[in-house]
Amino acid sequence: MCNDQISSHRAEDTDPESQVPLREIEFQFPGNQHDNALYPALRTDELVEVKFPIPGTGAITVPGKCGEWISIAACSMDPSHYKQPIKHSCDCGSCPSCWPRWGKKASKRISSRFRGYRDTVQGQSLFDGVEDRIWHKHNAKYLRHIVLSPPSGIITPDMDITKIKKQGRKFASSIGITGGVLIPHLYRVKREVWDTLMNGVLSSTERTEQKRKVVVWDMIRTDALHLGSWDLYCYWAPHFHIIGFGRIPNQRNPIYLKRKGNWVVKVVETIRWDRKYTGQDIEDPVEAIAFYLLSHTSIVKGRNALSWFGICSPYNLRKEGSPVCESYPVVCPVCGSTVVIYDGSVQPWGKRHDKDGHEIPYRIRDYRQHYVFTKNGHTFVTKWRDKSAGIMA
Numbered sequence: 001m002c003n004d005q006i007s008s009h010r011a012e013d014t015d016p017e018s019q020v021p022l023r024e025i026e027f028q029f030p031g032n033q034h035d036n037a038l039y040p041a042l043r044t045d046e047l048v049e050v051k052f053p054i055p056g057t058g059a060i061t062v063p064g065k066c067g068e069w070i071s072i073a074a075c076s077m078d079p080s081h082y083k084q085p086i087k088h089s090c091d092c093g094s095c096p097s098c099w100p101r102w103g104k105k106a107s108k109r110i111s112s113r114f115r116g117y118r119d120t121v122q123g124q125s126l127f128d129g130v131e132d133r134i135w136h137k138h139n140a141k142y143l144r145h146i147v148l149s150p151p152s153g154i155i156t157p158d159m160d161i162t163k164i165k166k167q168g169r170k171f172a173s174s175i176g177i178t179g180g181v182l183i184p185h186l187y188r189v190k191r192e193v194w195d196t197l198m199n200g201v202l203s204s205t206e207r208t209e210q211k212r213k214v215v216v217w218d219m220i221r222t223d224a225l226h227l228g229s230w231d232l233y234c235y236w237a238p239h240f241h242i243i244g245f246g247r248i249p250n251q252r253n254p255i256y257l258k259r260k261g262n263w264v265v266k267v268v269e270t271i272r273w274d275r276k277y278t279g280q281d282i283e284d285p286v287e288a289i290a291f292y293l294l295s296h297t298s299i300v301k302g303r304n305a306l307s308w309f310g311i312c313s314p315y316n317l318r319k320e321g322s323p324v325c326e327s328y329p330v331v332c333p334v335c336g337s338t339v340v341i342y343d344g345s346v347q348p349w350g351k352r353h354d355k356d357g358h359e360i361p362y363r364i365r366d367y368r369q370h371y372v373f374t375k376n377g378h379t380f381v382t383k384w385r386d387k388s389a390g391i392m393a
Contacts, residue, residue: 050231051157052186052298055103055305056221057230058094066090067097071352072344073362075332079349082280082332082339084362093299096221106306107290108367110181110243112323114143114286116371117179117245117312118273132381139178139245139311143271145289146242148172151262155186155238161300168240169309174259176391178384179310180244183293187234189220197224210292217296241293243271243286244312255391279331280339282366311384316377323367330362 050057060066067087074083089101121136148171155164161184168182189197197216219225220233227233248267249256272285297305308314330339341360342349352360373380 054296055093056096056099060097061090061092061095066095069344072342073339074342075337076340077335077337081334103291103294106294107287110290111284111286112369116369120371135381145268147266149239149264161303165307172242176246176249177244178246179312180242182307183241183297186238186298188237189234193233214292214295249391277328311380316374316380317371318374320370320372323369326366327363
């Protein structure tokens with residue numbers, strides 16, 4: 001069992017300029033300007049391991065068990081209406097069979113922490129003064145998705161992942177982001193490859209754009225174009241995705257321009273807070289964007305894939321007590337009947353029953369965690385004002 005700490009292969013420390021050229025892709029896309037931008041330290045003829053792999057590209061943790069069906073959730077009236085396999089999972093991010101569950105659980109925790117902060121700031125008695133209450137309520141109003149792209153050469157493949165994430169957190173805090181979660185992305189997909197794969201999923205009209213992008217990364221993971229490996233679809237282009245609070249200052253502010261330097265800052269969207277239970281799942285916009293970003297982050301053994309900072313970090317905001325669990329019954333989208341658990345190991349499927357002989361309904365669990373500010377969290381606003389003096393003007 002590996003939770004958030006996941007396995008990977010570590011490349012040898014080498015001098016990029018002294019390495020032999022990268023192994024050529026079997027076919028070239030016309031006009032690809034990024035082939036020469038790849039770092040030889042990532043992949044060579046002699047070394048095929050990738051230092052910073054994406055989720056789902058390692059070895060299966062427990063062969064013969066990972067991804068195997070344990071049972072099946074299906075419509076109680078007619079299983080052909082709706083069925084959902086319940087699979088065994090090792091919860092490892094590197095496992096090709098189990099990484100989606102790892103990503104799902106991690107994205108739920110991300111959503112829970114953000115909502116916990118927003119709920120916490122409603123308790124006005126927690127703060128010493130009116131100004132602090134106003135600051136937190138204004139700060140928690142908008143949750144944004146922001147992309148930070150550093151200048152070329154600042155982040156290189158020979159750096160440790162901890163130092164890479166520290167660079168992103170430090171810059172984010174310096175330009176007005178008060179807190180959130182940082183998810184590093186060390187690669188971008190070659191434009192021609194991306195367009196080819198996107199054209200293959202555009203015909204699926206039931207998917208949102210975000211879900212299409214998840215499918216594209218699944219195609220890269222499984223080598224849909226037969227290039228030989230997922231890393232041959234990409235080129236080295238480190239950047240950071242932030243889901244967090246705060247606002248970007250006036251673009252003409254001289255202090256902001258000085259701190260920003262040659263970094264590129266892009267506010268992608270303001271994320272909605274509303275959640276909706278559909279009868280088969282809980283639609284959570286925060287969880288959805290977090291899962292997409294985690295689907296192609298970089299994972300390193302012994303390190304968390306993501307990094308909290310600012311007012312949302314455990315240093316300032318900690319869990320209190322055990323989470324409260326609520327469960328919702330899943331219903332068939334076709335006929336509205338209850339979805340129950342079937343034994344998928346026998347044919348035909350047979351419904352499972354509890355000790356009293358009743359059918360076992362399939363339910364979705366939703367956990368709500370309570371958070372409180374630490375001693376450092378109470379003084380965060382004062383520290384932030386001193387740190388951001390002049391930049392927010």
